[in-house]
Amino acid sequence: MLTIAFDTATDVATSALVWDGEVLGELRSRPVGVLEDVDALLRRGGVRATQLEGIVVGTGPGSFTGVRMGLAYARALSLSLGVPVAGVSTLAALAAGSPGALPVVDARRGEVFVLDGEALVCRPEDVAASGRLLVGNGAVRYRVTFEEHGGEVAPDEDEAHLPRARFHAQLAQRFGAAEDVEPIYLRIPDARKART
Amino acid sequence: MILGIETSCDETAAAIVTRAGEIGSNVVASQAELHAEFGGVVPEIASRRHLELVLPVVRRALDDAGTSLDEVELVAVTRGPGLVGALLVGVSAAKALAWSRRLPLAPVDHLDGHVASLYLEPHPFEPPFVCLLASGGHTSLLDVRSHSSTRVLGRTLDDAVGEAFDKGARLLGLGYPGGAAIDALAREGDPGAFEFPVARVPGLDFSFSGVKTSLLYAVRKLSAEELDRRRADLAASYQRALVRALVERTEAAAELIGAERVAVVGGVAANSELRASLPWARAAPLPLCTDNAAMIASAARWVEALPYPRYLALDAYASAA
Numbered sequence: 001m002l003t004i005a006f007d008t009a010t011d012v013a014t015s016a017l018v019w020d021g022e023v024l025g026e027l028r029s030r031p032v033g034v035l036e037d038v039d040a041l042l043r044r045g046g047v048r049a050t051q052l053e054g055i056v057v058g059t060g061p062g063s064f065t066g067v068r069m070g071l072a073y074a075r076a077l078s079l080s081l082g083v084p085v086a087g088v089s090t091l092a093a094l095a096a097g098s099p100g101a102l103p104v105v106d107a108r109r110g111e112v113f114v115l116d117g118e119a120l121v122c123r124p125e126d127v128a129a130s131g132r133l134l135v136g137n138g139a140v141r142y143r144v145t146f147e148e149h150g151g152e153v154a155p156d157e158d159e160a161h162l163p164r165a166r167f168h169a170q171l172a173q174r175f176g177a178a179e180d181v182e183p184i185y186l187r188i189p190d191a192r193k194a195r196t
Numbered sequence: 197m198i199l200g201i202e203t204s205c206d207e208t209a210a211a212i213v214t215r216a217g218e219i220g221s222n223v224v225a226s227q228a229e230l231h232a233e234f235g236g237v238v239p240e241i242a243s244r245r246h247l248e249l250v251l252p253v254v255r256r257a258l259d260d261a262g263t264s265l266d267e268v269e270l271v272a273v274t275r276g277p278g279l280v281g282a283l284l285v286g287v288s289a290a291k292a293l294a295w296s297r298r299l300p301l302a303p304v305d306h307l308d309g310h311v312a313s314l315y316l317e318p319h320p321f322e323p324p325f326v327c328l329l330a331s332g333g334h335t336s337l338l339d340v341r342s343h344s345s346t347r348v349l350g351r352t353l354d355d356a357v358g359e360a361f362d363k364g365a366r367l368l369g370l371g372y373p374g375g376a377a378i379d380a381l382a383r384e385g386d387p388g389a390f391e392f393p394v395a396r397v398p399g400l401d402f403s404f405s406g407v408k409t410s411l412l413y414a415v416r417k418l419s420a421e422e423l424d425r426r427r428a429d430l431a432a433s434y435q436r437a438l439v440r441a442l443v444e445r446t447e448a449a450a451e452l453i454g455a456e457r458v459a460v461v462g463g464v465a466a467n468s469e470l471r472a473s474l475p476w477a478r479a480a481p482l483p484l485c486t487d488n489a490a491m492i493a494s495a496a497r498w499v500e501a502l503p504y505p506r507y508l509a510l511d512a513y514a515s516a517a
């Protein structure tokens with residue numbers, strides 16, 4: 001199966017062209033430019049968009065706007081090309097890139113998204129960091145807090161901190177209707193929160 | 197065929213328009229109900245809804261026009277101004293649709309879109325003219341010289357007039373969106389009952405924050421019972437003040453540049469008193485007053501389209517340059 005995978009949930013977007021498990025190419029860019037990378041990957045691979053058989057998209061959690069961009073790309077491509085879509089959590093893809101590590105994505109406002117059994121949003125000091133290796137831009141941002149709590153964070157420039165689309169492709173299982181692939185926000189909008 | 201997509205505020209819209217300006221379809225999914233409980237558009241809630249609606253709306257626009265993506269030659273999308281998070285949903289979908297088919301993409305300015313609502317069949321209104329753009333997001337006077345050349349003569353210094361309608365409706369305990377609610381209630385009231393002076397600012401600019409404050413004071417002075425009794429008078433007087441300000445400035449603009457023809461576009465162009473107060477002006481057809489994608493596709497006919505792959509990193513912008 002020839003698939004294109006991408007994730008725009010964090011500041012560094014990732015994309016990969018994967019053919020039956022073989023990674024033909026992987027690139028990183030800004031979320032708004034990820035289609036440039038997708039285009040480059042296809043051209044380098046000598047592949048036309050119409051030959052794609054599946055789309056894999058990172059569903060967050062991360063920047064709300066970034067997550068939505070990825071899903072809008074995926075759903076539009078699915079409509080246009082008539083191919084199915086699979087969604088993969090950004091945290092799960094991070095974890096797949098560093099087996100055993102705790103994936104942590106910066107959620108801004110002094111909080112992080114973390115996948116510890118389940119995906120949740122919490123303050124860095126509430127993450128069970130002790131004795132764990134932490135990866136992701138949230139791990140880098142709150143390195144001091146996590147290290148104080150007995151956690152270990154890979155060096156800042158370690159690529160384990162970045163989502164890599166090859167792992168999204170690897171984790172993708174159920175391909176189906178694009179609209180069934182939903183964004184993972186983990187937070188309700190502030191305006192709603194004020195009412196509940 | 198041109199496929200237009202619009203997601204700048206709280207309407208998710210897609211349309212099919214031909215190069216000649218015939219509307220094949222014009223689908224608008226309004227989110228007004230979703231935002232009603234907040235009395236205004238909540239950007240994050242709007243953006244989430246746009247993502248849910250944008251592809252279904254595109255699919256319906258194609259179906260309604262009896263066409264398919266295979267017939268589309270150009271994708272047009274609102275790039276700004278508006279809510280960036282909301283705009284990016286439409287821009288991303290448009291980029292992906294265009295890229296997958298190697299189509300060109302026309303990034304359209306939302307204000308040009310409103311003006312281009314006048315250029316659609318069956319009764320196109322052609323430049324030159326002076327155009328009043330009055331909506332929830334904008335209040336501007338434009339000198340429209342040609343399809344692709346527009347100069348801003350004046351704009352609001354604070355609230356947009358549509359916002360002034362919404363805020364007034366909230367003060368009067370009416371629903372959202374407020375324009376339609378005030379328009380309906382005003383018919384039962386006396387527009388001369390209250391004096392709500394609109395601030396006169398120099399030049400051709402507008403200011404609506406003062407008139408909103410005078411409505412607030414008037415409402416505060418009344419007991420709950422009196423307010424109930426005089427609500428229609430308040431609505432009528434408030435609407436009269438807003439419309440008068442729009443009409444005066446529009447006439448002044450036309451006189452200043454010697455324009456013989458005047459047009460009114462945008463959501464507030466649907467207001468019955470405004471339409472009646474400018475009987476000689478051309479008002480946009482009612483279905484094209486509020487935000488829609490037919491006007492975006494229409495404007496795209498005079499925009500330099502970006503060929504594949506130059507639009508792949510296209511971003512949205514929040515405010516006018």
Ligand SMILES: [Zn+2]
Pocket residue numbers: 306310331333462463486487
């Ligand atoms: Zn508008």
